[in-house]
Each structure stands twice: as structure tokens, then as C-alpha cells.
Amino acid sequence: MFFCRLISVVMLALALAVPSLADELGLPEARELALKHNPLIKAAQAEERAARAGIDLARSNFLPRLDLSQSYIRTNSPPQVFSFKLSQRDFHQSDFALDRLNRPSPITNLRTELVLTQPIFNRGREITGYRLAKIRQAMAREALRQTRQKVLLQVEEAFLNWLLAIDAHQVMASAVETAEANLKTVKARYQAGTALKSDLLQAEVHLAGLKKEELAAQNRIQVALSALNVAMGLPPGRLWQPRRPQIHINPQGLTLKQWTETALKQRPEAVFFTLLVEAARLRVKQAKMEFLPAINLQGIYEYNSAGIGDPSGDAWMVIARADLNLFKGLGDVSALRKARAELLKTEARQRNINQQIRHQVREAYLNLETAHSQVGVTQKAVSQAEEGLRIVEKRYRQGLTIITELLDAQTALKRARLEHLQALYTWRLAWTRLRYTAGTLIDEIKVSPKEETPK
Template sequence: MLRPAITLLLVALFSVAARAGDTPASPRRISLDDAIAIALRDNRTLKAAGFGSEAARDQIGVARGAMIPRLDAGENVSYTNNPVQVFSDLLLQQDFSQKDFTLDQLNHPGFLSNFQSQVRLSFPLFEGGRLIAAYRAAGFAADAERWQVVQTRQSVEFAVIQSYYSAVLAEQRVAVVDRALGAARAHLAQAQDLFAHGMVVNSDVLRTNVLAGTFEQQRIEADSQLGIAWASLAHALGDEDERLAPLEKPAELDAAISPPSQLAGLVVCAAAGRPEINIADSRMKQAQQAVTIARADYLPTVEVAGVYENDTERFARAGNNEALLVTGRLNLFNGLATQSKVDAAQADLSRARVLADDLRHSVALEVETAYRRLVAAQQGLGVARRDNAYAESALKILEDRYGSGLATNVTVLDAQTAREQADMGLVGAQVSVAIDRAALNLAIGVEPEPASGR
């Protein structure tokens, strides 16, 4: 008898251990400021933008390198009996002799090897303004990428704020449903007791059971939405390895509401601070330099180069020569390709100007939209707080009256539903204000306010 008992005990212990292993660890609670700091460190989109900016800065060095002297080394090796090549290589090796003038030697030379080493120093004297324009264009491109990083950072910060408060909302929804479910079950117990004493009919018990079942379904859905919200927050942070969750009820949600600044001033602030506008301005300046580069094909190019050459057959004796070369080139006709390049560059410039102008109007619209949404959200929060107080008082009164037989079960159930809706409305309004405030900051191009300072 002892052995089966021990076996059952071990099985029970292993089952408990297995269930404990399947239970997910509690998440680590972080503040909004901590969440933003994690995202600025780990978010992959922001990291990619940083690499893009670094690559654009390196392109400035490429453009700069085209304007300074260039030093090249080259090596050519030949082994031939081509009469002309052999004759030329003997001269270059400075090893030509009388016997090499015989007709048979000139017409039928033997194989000759030649190791030709060259060092060439070249410098572009004039490129029609192409090189300096390319250098400036690279600088404007780097500016655009630098502002792109700023834009990406602000977008990531907003995404974190949105995900953070969405997770808060999801968790608060679970708490609201739990509270409503607890109240429904308490009312069910009350209805069952009254029914047992013959004070109410059975339909009161059945209707209350239905309401409790509805809350149970909502609890299942709320729990699923909470898991999704936590996963979305982890992705926005760029840290899926650790279970992170927002504070259960951030203090900033209950902070005093400060009205936004005047709309006109916010539009002016956005015109100066939005990174997209700075990106558009940099792209427009880059397009202006592209026009200069295209027009440079109409002008001549001049290059000066110095060459040192060493030619040898067996590395024992070598011929040396030096040269100073000045090379000029001017295209006289290329099938109007240059004109087409200029027209295309000017069209790109016109397009950049139109897009920059349209962007300024779009930014003004975004600021106004975000402003009005925040104002509406703040007003809605005041209404939600008032309705929440009304719903709480009404439910308490009706529950007391139902116990005294002065209120129907239906009115109590309706009050419980209204209380749940009011609770969710209040949490949703608080979260809407927080997100809409962040959206307004994003629209005007400023960093989000620290949560601790709200």
C-alpha cells in the first residue's frame, strides 16, 4: 500500500511542477520614460536609420576625394613576339642595340618579356563645376538623412507612447471586466437568496446569470487583447526577449489637464521644427546641385597628370621615363543627351519644390487635426469623469433598492452594464488624451514630454 501512495504523490508533484513551468513569469513593470529609453537603444527601425545617416556622411568623403589629387600604381606584364610590341618594349627598357636593327630581327623577333610599372599622379583642373556640385549635393543628402533619423526617432517615440498606453488600456479593461464580473456574481448571489425566500421570480436569477456569462466572455477577449498589446509594446521597444509591461495605472493619466497652446503658434512651430520639412528643403537643394552637374557636360574638362614608368625584362636592368600630361576634353555632340539630362534634372527640381510646398500645407493640416482631437479628447475626459461618478452612484442606489424590493432586477442589470461602460469610457478617455497629446507633439516636431513632468 505504501508504494502506490508514494507513486501517486510523485505524480502529483510532477504535475504541479509542470503546471508551474507552463505559467508565464510576471512581466517587469516599466514607466513610460523607461520604455522610451529602451526603444531609443534597441528599436531596429531607429538603428537602421542611423546606419543610413552614417552611409550618407561617408558619401561626402567620396565626393571630396574626387576633388583632390589621385595617386595610382599599375603593373603590366607582357610576353610576346609581336614585332611592334617587341620593338617598343626594347626602347622602353632602354636596351636597344645595333643587332636589333637587322631586318630578320625586326620582322621575326623572339619572345620578349616586359614588366612595366607605373606611378600616376593626376588632378582635375576643371570639371565644369561638376565636382563641387557633387560635393555639395552629398552634403545636402547627408543633412536629409540626419533629419530622417530625427523623424524616425520621433515616430518611434510616438509608437512607443501609443503602444504603452494601448497596453495600459488593455490591462485596465481586464480590471474593469473583473470588477463588473465580481459585481454581477454578487448580485447573482443576492438574487438567488431573494428567490429562495420567495421575494423574486426565477427569471431574475436567470437574467443575472446571462449578464455574468456576458462578462465572462468579455474577460476572455480582454485577456487576449492584453497579450496582443504587450507583444506590440515589445516590438515597438525592440526588446522581445524580456516580458515588459506598463505600470498598472500610470500616475500621469490622472494628472491635471493643461490646454494646448494657440493653434497659430503651433503651426509656426511645426514649420520650423518638423524634420520632414527640413528633409524636403535638403532634397530641394540637392536637386539644384543635380542641375549644375547636368549642365557641366556642356563645359570642357581639363586634367593634369604626372607619370613615372619603369620597364624591365629580368629586373636586372631597367628603363625609366617620366611624363607630364595635360588632357582636355569637350563634347561637341552626343545626340542631345546632355540637354535631356538637364531637362530631367530641372524637372526633378520642380517636383521637389512642389512637394516641399505641399508638405508645408499638409503639416499645417496635421497640426490642426491633432490640436482639435486633443481639445475634443480633453473635453471628453471631463464628460467621462462625470458619467463615471453618476454610474457608480446609480448602481449603488439601485442595488440597495433591489434588496428592499423597490427596484427591479432589470434596472440593476442595466445599471451594472452602464457602470462597466462608464469605467471603460473613463479609462479610454484618459488614454486618448495621453495619445492625442503625443500626436500633437509629433505633428509640431517636438520631443514628447517626460511622463514624470506632466
């Protein structure tokens, strides 16, 4: 068990320390990889292409339709025989004999028909169908933007969690070094007879606990890297060398009102529901036009023959047709009521999503302000903990305090450093989430962070 754990620790150390074993990865590269490889983005892109094809499909309804049909008929039905003889230009005076009219001989008819249909106005279905297809394509485009935004948010969170795990491990490694140095001090005092054996045992137990935490911190690095790879759409076991981003944020930017206005204009969900309302209004208009007539033109050319070399004849027709719905069991009235109700529902959902967006922007904005304040507080706590440990170490070497106070001071410093790290990365994540809630994570707004390496 110990041997396996040792191997995993060594492999992780090599992956972090030897640049030749892994490619370097920064946040910009992680974003690009995610946009290329994440399967959710690929699925949304396919959906957008399908919606784009739907526009061409709707446009085809304006164009004429040309159909060719071929049929073979063998019959002795009196009216059919009479009709086919006329169509084949093969009707004779003798065919008017009553016996031949009532009991005709079987006849064969090969019919070729070419039909050209030109829609003129079908209760507005062509134009509304085309406009709805364009709206669906725009909605699919916004859904793709939203998917990209979500993926980029996941990538930034995963990338920063990976860096946080690395830094947290360094804090734990530093805590182990401090504990080992203090253990030497305790041993020296114990050997000199100025410390109890219980002091030595407590220091050893404390060191063992820190080493256990360090191993857990090493494991969190691998787990965080695996999560980052998955967010980028890559195999979980891919190794990388981190290139640290400039993650300090200038909190002086847009006001809460400006962030909210930006979100209501640019957030994919807001644009999506605007399009959804527009589509619902079009469906109401389409339901109203169901009361109007339908007008179409049709041209038909047909060729009839009894067979190759046999009598044959051709003919053509031009048809103009108008259909007016007089009564449809009130189904069209019900369809109009339904479309109007759907419009009211969609408008209510739009108001709800806009309220949700306002709340999310406010929450993200306030979280950024809080995170900014916490960075300064935790930085001061680290300085105080470092000074406190220095004083306690000096007092313990002089025999002026007990081992418990020394161990407590070490624990306080470790906790303060970890909390400061967490505050720094929470600050950066809060900035990312604010841009996400404003819908600007991809197409950044004009106010961008003033970048500076954190201490």
C-alpha cells in the same frame, strides 16, 4: 479547457501582483529601451553611417590618385620591338638594318609604371558630388529622426494601451464584484419568496457574461504587453510591472498657428524635403556644368627592362589635358531638361508635404481639444451611473423595481467607467500625437504638459 484557462489567469495575476517576478517599467524606461533595441532604429542608424561614409568617398575625388602597374610582354612585332629597344636604352646602329627592322628577333619587356593623376576641374563633378553627399547625409539624419519619432509614438501608444487594458480589467473585476453582491440580494429575495426564479436566472446569466468579459480583458492585458515589447524591440513574452506616468495634460499651451509653425520647422519630413529640393537644384547646376571643359594633370614614371641584369631604361612624362564637349548628340541638353523637370517635381512634392503637415497638425490639435471635453463628459456620466445604480439597488431590495432595471443599471455603470477610461487615455494619446505631428516628440518644445495623476 477550464483548467488551462485557470492556469493562465493565475499566472497573469501573479505577474501583476508580485513585484519580484518582473522588473518595473515606466514610460521613460520604455522610450530608452526602444531607442536602444528597436530594429527599425538600428537600420536607420546604419543608413546614416553609410551616408556619412559617402561624404568621405566624395571628398576623395579632390585628392590625387596614384596607381602602380606591372606588365610582361614577349613579342616580335616590328613597331613594338623598336619601341621597347628605345625604352630599354638598348638601340644600336645595327638595328637600323632593314632585315632586322622588318623581321626582328623576339624581345621581352618588363614594364613598371607609376601614374599620378590630379583632378583639377571635371565639369564640377567633384564639388557637386561632395555637396550632394553632405545633403544625403543630412537626409539620412532626418530619416533617422523620423524613425525615432515613429518608434516613440508606437511605444507611447502601446504603453498607454497596456495601462488602459489593466484599468479596463479592474473595471470589469469591479463589475463582477457588484454583480456577485447583487446576485446575493436576488437569492435572498428569492428564498424569501419576494422574487421570481427568473430574476435569479437573469442575475446568474448576467454574472456569467461579466466573468466572460473579465477573461477577455485579462487576455487584452497580455496582448497589449506583447505589442509594447515588440515596439521596444524586445521578446514579446517579457514580463513587466507597470509604473504609471503622470498623464494629465494642461491644455493651455501653444496656439494652432504656433504648433503649425513648429511643425514646418522641426518635422523630419519637412526638413527632408527642403534638403531634397536643395539636392535637385544642385543637379540642375551640375547638368549646366557639363557644357564646361574638363582639366586634369597627370605625371607618369616608367621603367622598362628585358630582365634582371639586362638592358633597362626609365622615363617620365607630365601631361596637362583639357577636354571640351563640342557635340554629344544633345544628350547633355536632354540631361539639363530632365534635371529642371525633376526640380519642379520635387518642389511640388514639397508643397504637398507641407500642406499635409498643416492638416495633420490641425487634426491633432482639434482631437486634443475634443478629447479634453470628453473627459469631463464621461466623468459626469460615471457619477450619474453610480448614483443611478445606488438608487435602483435600494429600490430592488425594497421590491419597488424589477431585475431588468437593476441589471441595466449595472451595465450602464460598467459602460460609463470604461468610456471614461477610454476618454482619459484618448486624451493622453491625443497629446502624444500632437507632439508627433509637430516633430517634437524627441526634442520637446518649451511648452510641456503640466502633469497630474488622473482620477
